[in-house]
Amino acid sequence: MRLEDAPHTLLIVICLERLPAMPLPRRLLLLSWLAAALPWRRANAAAPALPLPTVWVDGRDPAPYLVSEKYDGVRGVWDGATLRFRSGRVVPAPDAFTARLPRVALDGELWLGRGRFDELSALVRKAAPVEADWHRVRFMVFELPGAGGSFAQRAQRIDAIVRQSAWPQLVAVEHAPVADRAALQRRLAATLAQGGEGLVLHLAAAPYATGRSDAMMKLKPSLDAEATVVAHHPGRGKYQGLLGALEVRTPEGRQFLIGSGLSDALRRAPPPLGRVITYRYRDLTGTGTPRFASFLRLHDAL
Secondary structure (H helix, E strand, C coil): CCHHHHHHHHHHHHHHHHHHHCCHHHHHHHHHHHHHHCHHHHHCCCCCCCEEEEECCCCCCCCCEEEEECCCCEEEEECCCCEEECCCCECCCCHHHHCCCCCCCEEEEEECCCCCHHHHHHHHCCCCCCHHHHCCCEEEEEECCCCCCCHHHHHHHHHHHHHHHCCCCEEECCCEECCCHHHHHHHHHHHHHCCCCCEEEEECCCCCCCEEEEEEEEECCCEEEEEEEEEEEEECHHHECCEEEEEEECCCCCEEEECCCCCHHHHHCCCCCCCEEEEEECEECCCCCEECCEEEEECCCC
């Protein structure tokens, strides 16, 4: 324990000792304060500003872009000293893993392999990481946060950094141009046939920028996005007594129901209000509401 944490920690211990004797309203208030005040939360930071993809528009010319596979992993942001999730929370990676990362900022996906997202998600969130499990995790790097030059130049620098590390678990994402829309569709079909989930297109001439823009676009056979759970709707018929649908709100403020794609386990113990989920949809209605939305998974940015 650090010296500056001592008074803070002592206060928490005293509160915990007195907790059982407190009236319920005061107990709940204190528990809320403790959740926000525990010293370990100091290791977490605000969500970093990152480049985020928009959706590829059919008919757009892909020639100015560099194309890579879209890896179904967990976003990892390395600032040269600490590995964080997209949310800003520290990734509980073993020291043996982070010690091999170079002392430069990197952005990429923690990845186990195609179709293994659920296994990866559980692995990288273990509070006590299992070092042997992390031997299977690769850090697929596709960006250099804050670096200058065009994306094509940054991709070349990533290749050089990865080669210098000579560590098989640090991988530079491969980017390649495509000549036209037909070539892009062939690349997508080949990726899907191998078990991939889609493609990412980076504008080769783009400078580094955070937020969503056409400098980074995703192309998938079905689309996905994130939304926050705001209500639980009870089920009927065979779902009597269980969750029928989640009411969710998008970052743009649109609210709608998601009733498909939910497992029986989730219907019995639904995601709590305020939890972010990822959903899949076909396209958008004229008012911007996702059409045929289906639950995909709990969002990885915790």
